[in-house]
């Protein structure tokens with residue numbers, strides 16, 4: 539192979555030949571056009587109230603349909619969007635798409651369906667975030683209480699002062715705030731008193747091994763109790779098995795989300811979940 543490459547013959551790389559670095563560079567380049575090429579798409583995963591077995595909301599999860607590589611996970615391209623500054627435009631698109639979808643479901647009769655939108659650390663720190671949220675709600679005519687913003691504990695660690703201010707301004711608008719991947723960050727619990735939070739979202743790692751030996755069941759029950767004693771809602775993510783559901787039900791977890799109920803699906807599939 540190396541010999542073929544010698545000499546003056548030029549050969550373009552085929553996609554299989556691209557090493558991981560090449561792929562990353564290519565993806566970063568292509569990300570600039572992803573929005574205008576309509577390559578981003580939101581999927582939605584139902585959130586279920588355990589006591590009533592009804593869908594009360596959905597989490598919006600972005601996918602990138604790349605013309606060459608197919609579906610690319612947000613864990614791969616959101617960090618790139620943050621590095622390149624594209625997170626501002628991509629984040630605004632996600633927010634607007636999710637809110638306008640929620641409004642449209644409400645108009646179809648799914649009256650109280652909420653939508654949860656993930657906001658990355660960088661996006662949360664942009665000065666324009668609160669203004670953007672306001673504008674998007676105005677444009678889409680979604681009532682603020684139907685939008686929940688998901689941020690991770692690690693977002694709270696950065697610029698604590700500004701973060702509290704941003705959270706308070708968001709609360710003043712009337713949107714809800716949820717702490718994603720709760721229990722896996724490096725935050726002290728102090729912030730739970732100081733920050734205006736509505737929901738704790740128990741990370742999947744604690745749900746995964748609920749039934750294992752040396753399991754994290756005590757951590758899960760403690761997070762549920764903590765949330766309730768602070769008057770917060772609590773949701774478990776990554777619920778895949780019935781025995782996890784039973785455990786969460788027995789321990790009075792409010793909401794659940796996971797493959798047991800549904801994978802993230804296209805918007806058109808959501809109404810049938812709600813009418814069940």
Ligand code: C2E
Pocket residue numbers: 583598599600611612613616632655656657658688718719775776777778795796797798802
């Ligand atoms: P996350 O917000 O903690 O989302 C949960 C992830 O777990 C999603 O992966 C979801 O598809 C997956 N999941 C849900 N239920 C189950 C289950 O029962 N079993 C398993 N194995 N997985 C489950 P996804 O969609 O690949 O997203 C990964 C992460 O990327 C998200 O973690 C979030 O941090 C980020 N992300 C996704 N969408 C967005 C977005 O629109 N904006 C931003 N800034 N970040 C996003």
Ligand code: MG
Pocket residue numbers: 597656688718
């Ligand atoms: Mg999330």
Ligand code: MG
Pocket residue numbers: 718719739741775
């Ligand atoms: Mg999560």
Ligand code: MG
Pocket residue numbers: 719741742775
């Ligand atoms: Mg997680």
